[in-house]
Amino acid sequence: MDKVAIIGIGMTKIEADKRGDTFADMAWEAVNLALADAHMTIAEVDNVVTTSNDFWDGRTISCMAVGDATGAGQGKNTSCVEGDGTFGAFYGLTRILSGAYGTTLVTAHSKGSESVSSLITNAALDPIYDRALGLDMVTACALQARAYMHRHGVKPEDLARVSVKNHGNALRNPLAQLPLKLTVEDVLRSEMIADPLHLLDCSPVSDGCCAIILANEQRARRSARQPVWVTGVSCCADAYYLGDRDLAVPRSLAQAAKRAYAMAGIHDPAREVQVAEVYDAFTYQELMWIEGLGLAEAGGAKDRLERGDFDLEGPLPVNPSGGLLGGHPVIAAGLYRMAEAVKQLRGEAGSYQVDGAKVAVAQGLNGLCGQSHCVWTLDNRS
Amino acid sequence: MTDVELMVIRSVGGGQPFKYAVGEHGSRFFHELKEHRRIVGIKCPKCGKVYVPPRRVCGPCFAEMKEYVEVGPGGRIGTFTILRYAFIDPETGKQKPVPYGYGFIKFDGADTLFQHYIDIEDESRLKIGARVEPVFAPQRQGTIRDIEYFRVVD
C-alpha cells in the first residue's frame, strides 16, 4: 500500500446535548480545528468524504446538512459513507490511493440528543423477523455480553473494571463527556439496564463531530505537522442475523485485524502495539475487541485488565482517552478513536499521553453487536 | 412459484420522533419573525451575498458569516409550481391537501430564495418576477408557519 498519513485532526467536545448546534455547526467546528491543526486552508483539501447516518440525523440524505460546512460548496468532489467514521476514513483513503486526490478531508458526526436511541437502533432490526421483538442496540448487546461472559467465565466485576478505567481516564481528557471517579461497586450498584449491563456498563449516546485530514506521501512530507502513517487497514462484516453468529466470538474483527497487521508487518500485536483506542460502546465490548484485535488471548482480556496491563501506566494502555464510555457520538465514534490515536503518536495527549508510543491501533464498528469492523494500524515512524 | 399469500409487514421503522436543533442563526430568524414580523438574512464578508434563511457558512467562500441584514418583507417570485398530486406528508403522516402553490421567493435585499406557500386563489397571477408579500400568522410561535403564505400583490 502506498504511504498515506493523517496530517490533521479536529474533534468537538463530546456532550450530551449540543442544543445550540446544528449538524453543520458541529462540522464547521471540527473541520476548522482539523485545518488549523494541519496548518492548511480548505483550498488544499482535494476532496471530501463525510460520514453520517440517515436514521440518527432524522433525514435521508443526511450528508446534505453538512455540505457547505465541509467544503462541498466550493465545487469539490465529495461523497458520503453511511457507517462508522472508520469506514468513512477508509473510503477517503482509497480516494487517495487511487491517485485521484492528494488529500481527503473526512468528517463523521451525529447528535444522539435529537432522537430516541432505542427507536433508532430498533430500526436496525430486520422488519420481517426481528423488529417486532423490540430489541434495540442495548438489549442486543446484552445478549452478546451474556454469551461472552458465559463462554469465558467473565464476571460482572470484570466488566465493571473497564468502566472504572475508562471513566477515570476521561478525567484527563477535556473533550470527554463523562469523567467520573468510580469504583467497581459503583458500577455494580448502578441501575440494571438490560441484564447483565448496568447503566455504568453502557456508553451514553452523545453529540459530537470529528474531522481528520489524510494525505498522500508527497503532501504529508510537505506538511507542517508530523505525519502519522497508516500502516495497515482492513474491514470485515460478519453475518447479520444475531442467531447466525457465535456472538461470543468477534470473528469479523479478528479477520480485519489479522489483515491490517499483515499489511503493517505486525507479527505479535500484543507486544508490538503500544496503545489502542477501541470501540467500547459497552464494557464487555472493550474486553471482546481487545481479544479480537489479538491484544489478549480469547477470554484473557479480563485477567490482563485486572493486572493493570491496559491502564494508562500499564504496558498496553487501552482507551487512554476514556473511550466511548467517556462519551459516545455514534457514527463519529471510530473517527474519534483514530484522532485520539494520532494524538498519542504525536506526543500531544497531554496528561493522558502514553509515553513513547510509536504504534497504535484504532478500531470502529457498525451494526448490531459489532457485526462489521474497521481496523487501522498507525505508526509515527517513516 | 408458490401458492402462499405474499405478505406484507407494517412498521414505522422510518417514522421516528425527533427534536431538531435550529441553531443560533435559525433561532435568530425565528425570533425576529415571531416578535417583530421582520425577515433577517445574513451577509458573507467575502462575496457580499445575502443568504436567507441565515446560516453560519457561506458555502462557496467557506467563510463564517456574522452580519445580519434585514430583508423584505416583500419580494418577487424567483420560481414556483402548483402542486396537484396527493402525497403523504412525512411530518404529519396525513395526506397533504392539494392543490397548493409552492414558491421560491426572493426577498428584497436577499440573494437567495426562500421556500414557502403561495396563495393560488388566482393561479394566473403566479409568474416568475411577480411581487409578493408575506401574510403573517396572527399568533406566531417561532416556526416557518409564522408566515402563513405569500400572496401576489402585483
Added chain:
Amino acid sequence: MGKKRVAIVGSGQTLHRSRRPDVNGQELIHEAVQAALSDADLTLADIDAIVIGNMDHFEGINYVDCWSVDGSGGWMKPVIKLTTGGTTGSTLSIGGYHMVASGLFEKVLIIGWEKNSESDTTGAITTAFDPIWDRLVFAGAISGLAVEAQAYMARYGATDRDAARVAVRDRRHACKNPHAQLRQEVTIEQVLASPMLADPIHLLDVCPRTDGACAVIMANEDVAEKLCPTPDWIWGTANRHSYTYLADVNFGALDSMAGAAKELFAKTGIKEPRKQLQVIELYQPYSFAGIIWIEDLGLVPRGKGAEYIWSGATDLGGELPINPSGGVIACNPIGATGLIRCAEVSLQMMGRAGERQVPEVELGLSTGFGGCMWTDMMLHGKRKPE
C-alpha cells in the same frame, strides 16, 4: 500497489417492476448479484469487497450495509455503504472505482437497490430535506424539478411540448430494454393529456416508482481482460454536491452538471463532447431535464436544447443517442438508478446492449442526479485510458 486502471467486467439487473411482492429486499439484492456474477463468470469467493447503497427511508431499515449481508454476499468481506440520495447509484459507481483503483481490492462488487413500493416515495424524499426550512412546503422530487422547469421556460421559451418529445424518446427506447419497468411507447399528446402533477410536469413526463436492483463488478487492469474480452474502462469521474439548501439553487440551469462536466472533460481530453461521445446515459428524472441539462453538459449552447432534441440527434440512430435504455422515465429504483446508468453504458462499451446497442461506440458518459440538484458523472471507454 495503488493507482490501477479499472474496468467493468460484468453487471446484472433485476427485471425492474413497480412492485416485487415476491421478494424481500435481501432477495431483490441477491437477484442482481447473481445476475452480475453470472455475467462475469465469477463466484462470490472471487469478490474482494462490496460497496452497497440505497436511500434509507424508502425501506425504513437502519445500517443497511450490515442488514444486507445475506443478499449482497458480504459475509466475511469488507462492506461499505455509500448513500447520497438520488445520486447514490452513481456515487456507488465512483466508490467502486476508487476501491479498485486504490490497489487494495482486485475485484469489487457494487450494488444499488431500492424497494420503492415499501413506502410513500414522495414522503420519504421529503425527509431528505431540511426539517426546519424545507419540509413544510416541499413535495418530493417533483416539486423541486417543476420549479426548475418553470425557471427555464420563463427564460428560454421552451414548452411542455418540447419536454414531451424527450419523454416520447425515452419511452420508445425502453421498449428495447428487457429490464425497464415501463415498456410501452407514449405519444406527445398522451404526455400532455396525462394528469398535471406540479405545473408544468405531467405524469408521463416523470419517472415511475420502481422496485429494482443493479450490481456491477469492477476489476483492475491486471485481471480485467482475462475476465472479460471487451471490458468497459473507466476513464474518469467527477461530481458536484454543491448546494446544501434547496433555495440557494440557481434554478433554470444545472450548475452541478456544468461544473462536473467541465472538470471531467478537461482531465479526459474531451473538448467537443458532441463529437467525441457516442452514447450518454443521463440520469434524467423528468423530461425537461433532457432539454436543460444537455446545455449544461456543453452539447449545445444555452437555450438550444429543445431544437437539438427535435432534430432526432439524441434518438437511437441519431448522432448522439441519449438513454438508449429508456432512462429514468422508464424505470427508477432510486438507489439503483444511477448505477443502472453506469451498467447500461458498460453494456454499450462491451457491445452487449442487444437491441438498444449504439453502433461503433468509443466513449460514453453515465451521470447521476439527486439531492439539492447534485450531479455525479463517469466517463467510460472501449479502450484503456492512457
